[in-house]
Amino acid sequence: MLWHQTALKGICTLIQDYVEKAINKILGTKEIAFNIPPKREFGDFSTAVCLSQAKVQKRAPLQIAEDLKTELEKVKLPYVSEISVTPPGYLNFKIDHPSYVKSIIDRVNKEGDKFGNTNVGRGRKVLIEHTNVNPNKAMHIGHLRNAIIGDSVVRMMRKLGYHVEACNYIDDTGAQVADVVVAMLYMDAPVYDGKSTDLSAMWAKYDGSQPFDYWCWDVYSRIAQAYDSDAALKAKRAEVLHAVEAQDSAVAGFAKEVATRIVHAHLATVARLNVYYDLLNWESDIFLRGFWRTAFEKLKAAGAIVFEIEGPNKGCWVVRFGRGVFKTDEGLKSEDKVLVRSNGTVTYTGKDIAYQMWKFGVLGVDFLYKLWEVQANGDYLWTTSPSGEDANSFGNADRVINVIDVRQSYTQHIVYDCLKKLGFKKEAKNSIHLDYEVVVLSNSAAAELGVAVDAEESGNQAMSGRKGVGVKGDDLLNTLVKRLSEKVNKEENANHLAAAAIRYFMSRFSTGKIIVFDFDEALRTTGDTGVYCEYAHARACSILTKAVKTGVSSLKAQKTGVQMPENITIPEENLIKKIAELSNVLKRAGQELSPAPLAHYAFELATVFTDFYETPDPDAEKQVPFIKIEDPILRNYRLALVNTFRQTIANCLDSIGIVPLERI
RNA sequence: GCACCUGUAGCUCAGUGGAUUAGAGCAUCUGACUUCGGAUCAGAGGGUCGGGGGUUCGAGUCCCUCCAGGUGCGCCA
Numbered sequence: 001m002l003w004h005q006t007a008l009k010g011i012c013t014l015i016q017d018y019v020e021k022a023i024n025k026i027l028g029t030k031e032i033a034f035n036i037p038p039k040r041e042f043g044d045f046s047t048a049v050c051l052s053q054a055k056v057q058k059r060a061p062l063q064i065a066e067d068l069k070t071e072l073e074k075v076k077l078p079y080v081s082e083i084s085v086t087p088p089g090y091l092n093f094k095i096d097h098p099s100y101v102k103s104i105i106d107r108v109n110k111e112g113d114k115f116g117n118t119n120v121g122r123g124r125k126v127l128i129e130h131t132n133v134n135p136n137k138a139m140h141i142g143h144l145r146n147a148i149i150g151d152s153v154v155r156m157m158r159k160l161g162y163h164v165e166a167c168n169y170i171d172d173t174g175a176q177v178a179d180v181v182v183a184m185l186y187m188d189a190p191v192y193d194g195k196s197t198d199l200s201a202m203w204a205k206y207d208g209s210q211p212f213d214y215w216c217w218d219v220y221s222r223i224a225q226a227y228d229s230d231a232a233l234k235a236k237r238a239e240v241l242h243a244v245e246a247q248d249s250a251v252a253g254f255a256k257e258v259a260t261r262i263v264h265a266h267l268a269t270v271a272r273l274n275v276y277y278d279l280l281n282w283e284s285d286i287f288l289r290g291f292w293r294t295a296f297e298k299l300k301a302a303g304a305i306v307f308e309i310e311g312p313n314k315g316c317w318v319v320r321f322g323r324g325v326f327k328t329d330e331g332l333k334s335e336d337k338v339l340v341r342s343n344g345t346v347t348y349t350g351k352d353i354a355y356q357m358w359k360f361g362v363l364g365v366d367f368l369y370k371l372w373e374v375q376a377n378g379d380y381l382w383t384t385s386p387s388g389e390d391a392n393s394f395g396n397a398d399r400v401i402n403v404i405d406v407r408q409s410y411t412q413h414i415v416y417d418c419l420k421k422l423g424f425k426k427e428a429k430n431s432i433h434l435d436y437e438v439v440v441l442s443n444s445a446a447a448e449l450g451v452a453v454d455a456e457e458s459g460n461q462a463m464s465g466r467k468g469v470g471v472k473g474d475d476l477l478n479t480l481v482k483r484l485s486e487k488v489n490k491e492e493n494a495n496h497l498a499a500a501a502i503r504y505f506m507s508r509f510s511t512g513k514i515i516v517f518d519f520d521e522a523l524r525t526t527g528d529t530g531v532y533c534e535y536a537h538a539r540a541c542s543i544l545t546k547a548v549k550t551g552v553s554s555l556k557a558q559k560t561g562v563q564m565p566e567n568i569t570i571p572e573e574n575l576i577k578k579i580a581e582l583s584n585v586l587k588r589a590g591q592e593l594s595p596a597p598l599a600h601y602a603f604e605l606a607t608v609f610t611d612f613y614e615t616p617d618p619d620a621e622k623q624v625p626f627i628k629i630e631d632p633i634l635r636n637y638r639l640a641l642v643n644t645f646r647q648t649i650a651n652c653l654d655s656i657g658i659v660p661l662e663r664i
Numbered sequence: 665g666c667a668c669c670u671g672u673a674g675c676u677c678a679g680u681g682g683a684u685u686a687g688a689g690c691a692u693c694u695g696a697c698u699u700c701g702g703a704u705c706a707g708a709g710g711g712u713c714g715g716g717g718g719u720u721c722g723a724g725u726c727c728c729u730c731c732a733g734g735u736g737c738g739c740c741a
Contacts, residue, residue, distance in 0.1 A: 038683050048682055051721060061721075088721070090683075134741085174741055316739060335666095341739040348741050409668065410736055437669075437735085487703070508677070508689095512669060514734075521676065521690080525703055528677085528689040535703055543700045550700095588680070600678060603688085614705055625700040642700090664703080 015079045015095060023049060026071045043084060043092030050089040061089025097568040101576045108644045109559045116582035116651050121162030127359050127397035128154050129167040134176040135262035137220045138213035139269050140470035141517055142439040142463055148506045149436055150403040151275040152595035152656045159655055160590045166277045172259035173283045178241040180216050181255045183223035186236050197250040213265035221468030247284060269473050273499045274657045276375045279394055280383040285367050286355055288386055292346045294365045295354035304421035305339055315342030319418055337414050349411055353418045360427040361396035399430040406435040434593050436511035442518040460516050471517065480523055488664055497534060500658040504530025507595035507656050528603055533653060534661050536606035540646040541662040547627045553639050562640040563633045571612040575641060578608045579648045586655060595656045602652045609645045
């Protein structure tokens with residue numbers, strides 16, 4: 001998962017870069033870790049490099065530290081005002097605060113919405129595929145987690161300088177879509193005659209009283225249950241699946257139309273969360289363009305797959321994997337992976353190998369493309385299409401990140417391993433499965449949805465499309481919008497705020513943690529939430545606006561020619577140090593491929609700002625509001641800090657897809 | 665059986681080998697608005713970092729082992 005080799009550094013990046021270089025020169029060490037001393041008197045940051053050097057040099061760490069201090073004092077280190085040594089051998093640095101603070105303010109103002117960005121990814125293309133929801137029902141909150149993680153990674157990688165292509169894979173020829181088609185054609189009267197090309201009577205079953213994806217949600221769970229008691233209906237399933245794969249009948253056209261309508265619904269749902277894509281990749285186009293045939297020939301030529309003439313996989317093309325064939329109590333079992341079934345059809349994994357090759361541009365076959373729509377953010381969304389045209393701009397990635405839940409780890413591993421077997425070692429290495437844990441329902445959430453909960457069982461319930469158990473994404477958004485709309489100045493802001501709350505909620509958790517969804521926790525608007533972060537941003541905007549309106553400041557004064565006061569207070573210092581962290585947090589989030597560090601940072605930044613706002617002068621008996629400060633230098637400096645904070649948290653929120661609101 | 669993930673306060677979670685005293689939020693309790701936005705802030709109580717070994721100057725963090733929970737290991741997708 002970790003694939004930047006950038007060194008992690010501590011708080012005061014700018015300065016530490018210089019200090020690190022200076023120490024490297026003196027000691028000849030490679031990487032130096034900085035940290036924050038427990039006591040403010042020790043300094044602003046420190047390093048324990050002398051402790052680890054003690055062994056190498058076979059000298060007392062305290063002595064090394066003293067010598068290093070003497071050497072460093074000969075070098076002019078920018079912003080460093082004092083170096084000290086504390087037992088057992090820490091080297092502490094104090095910063096010249098006024099000049100440091102000014103440099104950060106100037107830098108944020110100069111870089112604006114680019115502040116925090118780096119170009120570590122320059123010249124490299126990353127294809128990130130996420131969402132990938134079966135187009136046969138409404139999205140639930142588990143799907144939302146995928147889209148939110150995926151879109152956040154897209155955003156942060158762009159800020160790290162990568163050329164990013166965001167793809168959403170549409171499995172329109174799979175069993176799930178087929179199930180809904182079977183239901184619409186055969187479950188309720190009128191029943192399809194199996195031949196007619198006019199299917200309008202089937203479409204008429206959907207009465208439009210609720211959104212189409214909601215309607216399909218119920219239809220899908222009904223057919224899943226109906227299969228158990230109706231063998232005739234279940235027989236239709238194989239028939240429809242076959243027709244859909246063949247792509248040449250009225251039924252196939254019907255399925256494509258169902259999938260298309262659902263895709264529109266899904267895109268509308270995620271757009272509410274500020275999630276957008278560059279390309280929709282349709283599974284039907286993978287079949288139509290013959291991706292598998294091409295990959296199959298390459299696999300055979302490379303000797304990566306074998307045709308079994310005996311054993312449990314007799315008649316199949318398989319890739320040798322794991323322990324191969326082995327004996328168990330139940331007889332012969334195989335860990336080899338079947339790519340072509342004995343009936344000649346290709347498995348999902350087989351098709352996925354071909355698709356993964358396309359992503360790297362090593363398949364030798366391409367899709368046809370056309371414009372799908374212009375998205376709400378103004379960006380073009382393209383789609384693969386049988387009626388499209390050639391394009392050279394898609395795929396051909398240096399790295400591929402597939403956002404898929406952790407349960408698919410085994411299959412993903414096989415796909416990447418097959419790439420290696422084909423000789424695509426570099427591509428295999430650059431294939432990343434961004435695996436995340438699932439979202440389950442707490443017992444109380446399940447009970448609220450009317451699911452029968454066994455109190456004796458474990459404290460949560462898995463969501464299930466087949467059973468119709470789950471919280472729909474749009475329902476969660478709607479509930480939140482309703483709760484928030486009483487206190488916002490316009491309806492649009494309630495939507496943004498709800499999206500912020502949900503994106504923050506989903507981003508707080510490490511990707512490896514199961515989210516046990518609980519309504520109270522997800523709908524909370526106080527404390528550690530996206531609403532708190534939005535509130536801090538809106539408050540900062542409000543202060544700046546008011547300062548301009550009351551004539552005590554101008555937009556220009558808040559940004560340029562800021563003069564420093566003689567002393568920097570502790571809340572001011574804490575704020576500026578936190579602001580300076582953004583680019584490191586972005587790098588770390590990029591390394592971990594997770595929005596979690598950025599979400600936590602946004603909250604910390606908002607907290608530090610609130611502290612600065614509440615108590616800018618800790619020693620004073622009474623706090624004076626910034627806009628009422630008499631001293632023009634101090635007033636303008638404080639307002640400049642507010643503006644610097646506003647820009648920084650806006651950039652941070654943007655990196656996890658939260659729209660910063662100027663007013664709530 | 666094999667592989668992977670998780671285990672930190674009553675609950676939900678942070679924690680990048682680094683410092684006396686392991687941090688937030690929620691919940692509970694006590695306080696604070698005539699001011700720039702109270703969706704806020706100040707304070708209190710609450711911990712065998714699952715157990716045990718090891719490496720290290722230093723371990724919640726790395727290694728081993730055990731325990732508990734979860735997920736994979738289809739000619740499903």
